Amino acid sequence: MDQLQIAEELLPAAWRQACEQRLPLGTEEIRLRCGKAPSYLIGGKEQSFRTSPVEEEQLQRILEKATGASMHAAAASLSQGYLSYRGIRIGVCxxxxxxxxxxxxxxxxxSLAIRIPRACRGICDEAAARLLRDGVPNTLIIGRPGDGKTTALRELIRVLADSGLRIGVVDERNELAAMDASGPGFDLGRCSDVLTGVDKRVGMTMLLRGMNPQILAMDEITRPSDAEAVLQARGCGVGILASAHAAGMEELRQRPVYRQLLEQKVFSACLLIRRSGGERRYTLERLGS
Amino acid sequence: MRALGALLLVAGGFSFGICALREKRSRIAALRQIEGMLALLCAELELHEAPLPEAVSNAARRADGMGRALLYELEAQFSRLGEASFAQLWTTAVSRTCVQLLPQERDELNRLGHSLGRYELSAQLLALHACRAFLEERRNGAEQAFPAERRLWLGLSAAAGAFLAILLL
Structure with missing residues (x-):
């Protein structure tokens, strides 16, 4: 079952019948706002379903399904504004x-925003080859929300892990591996070890202590504690792969969380994601040493 | 022959009373089993903060009688989550399994389904404790009334049998 199907399953049966067909391939998000028609995001544009407006009870029902009727078990992530359901992130307002x-x-x-992750094989082959040639320097993937940072990180992890590098992945929101009872939903390569549902700082320590990784990978450094964890890991002789929300390096430098990381030159390379229309370009740049 | 017939009528009336008492006794046992099940569910949520499907599955293995039946029924219903709300699944499971309980007791259990899984843990635990306390009170009342009810039902049913025998003979 692909991630789009998993996302569709969350929707009420009446909507699915109203659509009469599956959501188009390439759907990035499903947006549900109380009192408005549900819509989906494709190629950066929102298109509406032809169905009745969303009711709050329907949103509650979706959350109930996503949490397995266990809001208490999802309280930690809910307090940060999202839920994880089999690798799908559901933003909550x-x-x-x-x-x-x-x-x-x-x-x-x-409102709910159901984000549909995708595996895009081959998008980072060129960048991965260059990173391998350079000895895999600490690399930060930079892009705006929705640009595909997680997809790029997942693909980089897969290619590097398939090349034989041991990669410890701290998958706090279970978006990289989309682990469920039947195993990982996405292939993260031959030599990757994935820790899900754990805070980055704790997760990195656990992986360093127990799994002897050569590279630590994590999605979205957003909190000061994440930055602290990266600083700690830097002195442990492992490489770091991470992602960050920003339009570019200039914007990143203005963010307090990153200032220290950039001043201390923790990252020596960055993979910039640029998006124009539905197309994405990946540019690997060396950061000044 | 007549004496035998009279005796059979009295015995028939008496057995009717015994059946009614057995029902009351099984209701008391059912209330106790449901209370036990609620205590197990409470422990699963409080100590392990387990997601509800996991808490239900774990508690079902250790619960008895009607409590176990209710949880197994609920577990079987979980695949419909999303199409139906958890409260609806819970109500269906209660109506299918808790047939020995009185309507007020089933209503109280149904109310619990509206709190479970939906609110923060403390609110769910409060609802579980409140439901358990209600059922405990009902069970205590039924247990205390049982000896008097036993005398009443046995006396009444034997008397009804004897009356019928006199009437017919």
């Missing part, structure tokens, strides 16, 4: 409820 100052859940749900 609504009225948050607080407990001891921290978000404990959502009283009301107003």
């Amino acid at each position: 609504g009225s948050a409820s607080l407990q001891n100052g921290a978000i404990s859940g959502f009283r009301r749900i107003s």
Whole structure:
């Protein structure tokens, strides 16, 4: 079952029947907003389903299915605004409820964004070959939201792990491997070890201690604790592959979380993703030493 | 022959009373089994913070009688999650398995289905404790009333049998 089918399964049967056919291949997201017609994102543009507006109860039902009727078990990720369901990330918006100052859940749900991950084989072959030639320097994948950073990271991991490098993957949101009861949903290569559902800082320590990796890979460094973890891992003799939200290096330098990483020259290469229309270009650049 | 017939009528009435009492006793046992099941579910959620399907599966293996039947039925229904809400699945499982409970007791169990899995853990545990306390109170009431009810039902049923015998003979 591909990720698009998994995403479709989350939708109410009435909508699926209304569509009369499957969502088009290449669908990147399904957007559901209370009181508005559901829509899907393809090639950067949103197109609406021809069906009745979304009701809050339907959004609740989708979340119930995604969490296996266990909102409490998803509380940690929900407090950060998303849920993971078999490798699919579901962004959640609504009225948050607080407990001891921290978000404990959502009283009301107003929107959901179901992001559909894809495996795109071959997109990073050239970059991977150059990285291998250069001894796999610490590399940061940079792109804007929706540009395909996770897809690129997944593909880089696969190619490098297939080349024989031992890669420890901290897959905090289970988006890289899309692990479920039947195993990983995406191939991350021959020599990769995947740790899912663990905070990056803890996960990196666990992998370093237990799995003897040559490279540590993680998606989206967003919190100060993620940056700290990268700084810690740097001194441990392993390479680092990570991704970051930004349009380019200039924008990245303005973000406090990255300032220290860039000042300390933790990364020596970056893979920039540029998107024009439906096309994506991947450019590997050396960062000044 | 007449004496034998009279005796059979009295015995018939008496056995009717015994059947009614057996039903009351099995309701008490069912309430106890449901309470036990709720305690197991509570422990699974409180100690392991397990997702509901896992908590239900683990508790089902250790629960007894009606409690076990309810959880197994619920487990079988989980594949319909999404098409039906968890509360609907729970209500279906309750109506299919908890036939020995009184309507108020089933209603209380059905209400629990609206809280389980939907809210934060503390709210779910509160709902579980409240439901368990309600059922415990109902069971205690039924247990306390049982000796008096036994005397009443046996007396009434034997008397009804005797009355029928007198009437017919």
